[in-house]
Amino acid sequence: MRKTYFIVSFVLFWILISPSSLMAGEGEGGAESENREAHGKEHFNTAGLVAHHTSDSHDYLVELPFFHKTIHLPVILWTKNGLSIFSSARFQGDNEGKVVVNDDKGNRLVRKHEIIYYADKIEGMEHPSLMDYSLRPLDFSITRNVLAIFFVFLLLSITLYYARKAYENPKRLPKGVAAVLEPIILFIRDDIAKENIGKHYEKYMPYLLTVFFFILYSNLIGLIPFAPFGHNLTGNILITFVLAAIALVVILASSNKHYWKHIFTPPVPKLIWIVMVPVEIAGIFIKPFALMVRLFANILAGHTMMISLVALIFIFESAKWGIVSGIFVVFMSFIELLVAFLQAYIFTVLTAVFIGLALEEGHEEEHAAEGSIQATR
Amino acid sequence: MNLTSPETLVFWMTLFFLIFLFLLTKLGWKPILTAIKEREKSIEDAIDEAEKVKREMAQLKADNEKLLQEAREQREQILKEARELKEKMINEARSEAEKARSEELAKTKQMIEAERQAALKSIHDQVAEISLQIAEKVLKKQMGDKQKQLDYIKQNLSDLKLN
Numbered sequence: 023m024r025k026t027y028f029i030v031s032f033v034l035f036w037i038l039i040s041p042s043s044l045m046a047g048e049g050e051g052g053a054e055s056e057n058r059e060a061h062g063k064e065h066f067n068t069a070g071l072v073a074h075h076t077s078d079s080h081d082y083l084v085e086l087p088f089f090h091k092t093i094h095l096p097v098i099l100w101t102k103n104g105l106s107i108f109s110s111a112r113f114q115g116d117n118e119g120k121v122v123v124n125d126d127k128g129n130r131l132v133r134k135h136e137i138i139y140y141a142d143k144i145e146g147m148e149h150p151s152l153m154d155y156s157l158r159p160l161d162f163s164i165t166r167n168v169l170a171i172f173f174v175f176l177l178l179s180i181t182l183y184y185a186r187k188a189y190e191n192p193k194r195l196p197k198g199v200a201a202v203l204e205p206i207i208l209f210i211r212d213d214i215a216k217e218n219i220g221k222h223y224e225k226y227m228p229y230l231l232t233v234f235f236f237i238l239y240s241n242l243i244g245l246i247p248f249a250p251f252g253h254n255l256t257g258n259i260l261i262t263f264v265l266a267a268i269a270l271v272v273i274l275a276s277s278n279k280h281y282w283k284h285i286f287t288p289p290v291p292k293l294i295w296i297v298m299v300p301v302e303i304a305g306i307f308i309k310p311f312a313l314m315v316r317l318f319a320n321i322l323a324g325h326t327m328m329i330s331l332v333a334l335i336f337i338f339e340s341a342k343w344g345i346v347s348g349i350f351v352v353f354m355s356f357i358e359l360l361v362a363f364l365q366a367y368i369f370t371v372l373t374a375v376f377i378g379l380a381l382e383e384g385h386e387e388e389h390a391a392e393g394s395i396q397a398t399r
Numbered sequence: 400m401n402l403t404s405p406e407t408l409v410f411w412m413t414l415f416f417l418i419f420l421f422l423l424t425k426l427g428w429k430p431i432l433t434a435i436k437e438r439e440k441s442i443e444d445a446i447d448e449a450e451k452v453k454r455e456m457a458q459l460k461a462d463n464e465k466l467l468q469e470a471r472e473q474r475e476q477i478l479k480e481a482r483e484l485k486e487k488m489i490n491e492a493r494s495e496a497e498k499a500r501s502e503e504l505a506k507t508k509q510m511i512e513a514e515r516q517a518a519l520k521s522i523h524d525q526v527a528e529i530s531l532q533i534a535e536k537v538l539k540k541q542m543g544d545k546q547k548q549l550d551y552i553k554q555n556l557s558d559l560k561l562n
Contacts, residue, residue, distance in 0.1 A: 078408065137404055152404070161404035168411040175419040182427030189434035193441050200431075207431065227432055228424035236416070260408035268416060 068333045072326050076254040078167040079136050080110035084249040095169065099138060100160040103127035110163070119144065129159070137161070167261070170253035174239045181235075210234055210370060218374040219381060222276075226377055229272060233265065234370040241321060241362030245355060256365070257321035259314065266314035269373045270307070277380035309376050313369055320365050324358045 082093040094111035106125045114121050119134040122141045130141040134150065139158040144150040150157050181199055188200030196204045210230055215223035240255035255261050285302040288295065331350045335343045 158404070161407045162410055163407055164411075165407055167408055168415075171408075171412055171415050175415055175423075178423065179419070179427070182423060182431070186427060186430055189431055193438055203431075204435065207435065211432070211435075224432075228428040229420065231428050232416075232420050232423055258408065260405055261412050264409055264412040264416065268413075 066333065066337045066339075068330055068337065071333055071336075072329045075329050076257055076322060076325050077136065078165045078254075078258060078260075080113070080133070080163055080165055081115065082166040082169065085252070086248050095164050095166065097138065098162040098164065099125075099129075099131070100162065101125075101127055101129045101131075102140075102159070103129055106159070131159070138163075167253060167255060167258060170240075170243070170255050171261070173250060173253075174236060174243060174255065177239055177243075178232075178235050206234075207231065214367075214371050214374045218371065218378040220378060222381060226272070226276075226374070230370050230374060233269070233373060234366050237265070237317065237369055238362060238366035241366060242359075244321060244325065245358050245362060254322070254325055256317055257325050259318045262314040262318040265317070265369070266310035269313055269376070270310040272373070273310070273376045273380050274306075276377050278383070280383060281380045309372075313372055317365050317369050320361055324354070324361055328354055328358070 080095055082095055084091045094109045097108055097110045099106045104127055106127045108125055112123045113133045117135055119132040123131045131138050132141040143157045184199040185203045188196045215227055219226055237256055243251040244254055288298045331347050334347050
């Protein structure tokens with residue numbers, strides 16, 4: 023009974039929330055709606071909507087039913103003239119490089135598509151280069167996603183704080199938060215770490231758990247479409263890049279002599295080394311690269327799908343589509359819920375597999391056997 | 400998806416991840432993992448202990464069984480011995496009685512024999528005396544008639560001649 027009530031309220035909430043927050047987003051994406059009003063019923067900018075909802079930004083728009091408020095987050099820049107900190111409110115929501123901010127250090131700054139440039143350097147440029155650091159200061163702003171990262175870790179800390187209480191008497195069965203957490207911890211320990219890493223698994227447990235829960239929580243808060251949730255963290259390639267880079271560091275840090283021997287002197291005839299060695303070296307980086315792209319693409323695709331489904335209402339400009347979209351969005355939510363767990367699991371298990379490969383001791387007998395086969399040829 | 404400057408998120412993500420990895424490891428994961436391990440160990444120990452106790456119980460039961468068996472055998476033995484003793488005692492008593500009886504019998508027989516001998520002897524004596532008396536009487540009577548005495552002697556003498 024209680025379960026049914028919970029599911030029904032979840033579904034209703036979803037249907038209620040999604041369009042309202044999207045409409046808010048539409049209203050905020052000023053340029054798009056202006057465009058639309060100017061050209062009459064031309065077309066609804068779905069791509070813009072998706073971009074708006076999956077992007078990071080200096081301003082955090084809190085979207086709740088009957089409550090819309092933009093929180094201006096601090097901009098922190100390392101400019102030519104030193105550290106400069108000011109509120110993002112000073113850009114007045116501009117993203118087209120029109121509003122020039124004169125900061126305390128005497129820099130003239132503009133914001134173009136969420137990137138802050140020196141106003142003088144990019145004058146007249148349509149698409150200034152992102153990676154040219156003479157055109158822009160280094161940006162260490164507390165953006166919406168930075169806040170979300172902190173929020174995720176805060177949630178995780180709170181979870182662990184409550185979970186730990188259950189372990190004050192370790193002989194008792196876990197209760198409450200710990201009862202939910204423990205099966206996952208045991209699963210990661212027994213089926214991911216022990217299975218793939220082997221006897222040194224204990225050293226990697228905190229890392230694997232942190233990665234798993236960070237990805238899981240990020241995925242889950244991405245599914246809840248209202249403040250303080252609804253951030254696209256794991257669908258942001260920069261975040262998956264950092265996760266993959268850390269995984270690479272962990273893999274390389276745990277690598278042994280045999281791992282490198284296998285890369286530089288693979289157990290194949292010497293002639294094939296010309297092909298094999300570069301492939302093996304590329305493989306070192308391809309593994310974490312695959313981790314990065316897989317997670318990013320899966321989550322971003324999910325978000326895009328959801329937003330596009332809701333956008334159907336606006337594309338067809340008919341409230342009746344709300345019913346269809348609502349049903350589809352609820353259906354997709356369940357799939358995304360599965361994906362949230364699945365992707366966290368995949369990232370963790372593959373990291374564990376790669377660590378296991380790096381840690382693997384040599385199979386001397388195997389190589390000896392291969393050698394004898396070569397000799398008989 | 401529009402990105403902000405890449406360094407923003409990379410910097411903060413790395414920083415937060417490392418800080419929280421450290422904190423969560425120290426304050427969260429390590430204690431929880433240790434607690435789980437401890438509990439698993441205690442469960443394992445409890446199971447081992449139960450197994451041990453079970454084994455001990457089985458051992459005890461086997462010992463008891465053995466003891467019981469031994470007791471039973473001992474009882475059997477004792478009973479057997481008692482039975483044998485009884486048998487022996489009865490036999491002894493019986494043979495003793497037999498012996499006593501036969502001795503008694505022999506003695507009695509002897510006594511009877513002696514009595515009989517004595518009786519016989521006295522009868523003999525009396526018979527001899529009576530015979531003498533009779534003979535005396537007969538003789539007295541016989542010898543009263545001289546002719547008859549002579550006839551008798553003559554008869555005896557003629558028998559001698561014939562011989």
